[in-house]
Amino acid sequence: MTEHYNQTRKRKAEFIKPINTLKAKVGSGGLSEDILNRAQELLENNTVDFQPLAEMYLTSLMKGIEQAKEAGVDADKEHTISAMLYPGMQLKANGGMFHYALVSQMADKLIQYLEVIDEADIEAVEIVLAFHTTIRAVVLGKIKGDGGPHGQNLLKALNDACMRYFEKNKGNIGTVIE
Amino acid sequence: MAYEFYKIKILIVEDNKPMLDLTKSILQTFGVAEVITAKDGEEGFREYCLHNPDIVIADWMMKPMDGISLTRRMRNDPRSPNQYTPVILMTGFSEKRRVLEARDAGVTEFLVKPFNARDLYRRIAQVIERPRQFVRSEDFFGPDRRRISKSGQKPYDGPNRRGDDKRIAPEVTEIDFAEREAE
Numbered sequence: 449m450t451e452h453y454n455q456t457r458k459r460k461a462e463f464i465k466p467i468n469t470l471k472a473k474v475g476s477g478g479l480s481e482d483i484l485n486r487a488q489e490l491l492e493n494n495t496v497d498f499q500p501l502a503e504m505y506l507t508s509l510m511k512g513i514e515q516a517k518e519a520g521v522d523a524d525k526e527h528t529i530s531a532m533l534y535p536g537m538q539l540k541a542n543g544g545m546f547h548y549a550l551v552s553q554m555a556d557k558l559i560q561y562l563e564v565i566d567e568a569d570i571e572a573v574e575i576v577l578a579f580h581t582t583i584r585a586v587v588l589g590k591i592k593g594d595g596g597p598h599g600q601n602l603l604k605a606l607n608d609a610c611m612r613y614f615e616k617n618k619g620n621i622g623t624v625i626e
Numbered sequence: 627m628a629y630e631f632y633k634i635k636i637l638i639v640e641d642n643k644p645m646l647d648l649t650k651s652i653l654q655t656f657g658v659a660e661v662i663t664a665k666d667g668e669e670g671f672r673e674y675c676l677h678n679p680d681i682v683i684a685d686w687m688m689k690p691m692d693g694i695s696l697t698r699r700m701r702n703d704p705r706s707p708n709q710y711t712p713v714i715l716m717t718g719f720s721e722k723r724r725v726l727e728a729r730d731a732g733v734t735e736f737l738v739k740p741f742n743a744r745d746l747y748r749r750i751a752q753v754i755e756r757p758r759q760f761v762r763s764e765d766f767f768g769p770d771r772r773r774i775s776k777s778g779q780k781p782y783d784g785p786n787r788r789g790d791d792k793r794i795a796p797e798v799t800e801i802d803f804a805e806r807e808a809e
Contacts, residue, residue: 461763466710468757470680473634477627487655487743496644541718544740552740
């Protein structure tokens with residue numbers, strides 16, 4: 449064994465392999481395609497009304513936007529961004545589950561954007577506001593699925609706005625957007 | 627032969643009622659007979675202690691206790707009935723740093739929302755067929771961040787980086803939690 453700087457190793461880790469009781473209970477063989485198809489059908493045919501949920505998250509997002517607009521120089525940057533990021537994440541998570549895939553796609557872009565900016569400056573917040581306005585229009589217009597060519601154009605417009613921001617504000621980006 | 631899901635209990639912890647109901651319905655379609663539900667981490671931990679489920683599926687963002695805190699509690703609280711219970715964390719986040727944060731809290735699998743029925747099934751099958759060994763160190767207790775190798779793959783035969791460690795599972799490869807997520 450190679451010693452590091454002739455020092456005894458301080459930290460030790462114990463590896464434990466628990467008994468796989470779960471496997472012992474369920475056995476083998478997986479689930480049939482028929483069952484998986486039925487489960488998927490159930491998911492796709494759910495009749496949950498996404499609008500009230502979306503309104504709740506959009507209201508929360510708007511509060512985050514207002515907070516960011518009013519934030520002073522001493523405000524916690526991470527906290528300010530999180531107030532917009534979390535409702536964005538909820539919109540992304542739930543839209544697609546309840547037939548609004550376009551909302552998920554847009555909110556996903558919003559999250560990616562918020563994850564890489566260092567600071568919610570005025571220009572950055574304007575872009576978040578554009579996301580809010582567009583997502584709200586999609587929800588109120590009951591544009592389900594990916595919204596077709598029009599929906600994809602809206603998505604592209606939001607993405608382009610983000611890219612223009614990154615191009616213009618290279619100093620306000622923590623990491624490169626993927 | 628097929629999985630006999632009627633023999634297991636699954637706890638879903640989710641504050642979004644429509645999402646909770648939908649996930650429960652999918653699990654019931656899979657054949658899970660007993661699906662227990664809770665609306666946040668606090669209630670989730672109580673139900674967990676009461677029912678000792680075989681799998682926990684938890685949302686990340688919940689108040690007053692989120693899915694990450696629930697996982698830490700399940701792994702470390704002396705009242706926990708089983709510190710090794712697999713936890714599947716559901717979230718809209720998919721960025722690597724978020725996945726790593728969940729992994730470091732002791733989460734077993736990560737399920738990105740929105741998901742389909744097969745995504746959920748794959749995560750459940752994963753915890754059944756490829757369970758993680760656990761690691762106990764001074765500052766961490768939870769599933770190993772590396773994976774036991776799939777059968778047929780070359781087992782790890784490199785140097786033992788921790789010569790003093792007590793290794794119970796011999797076959798370990800450097801398959802990272804986040805990398806596996808991307809498979």
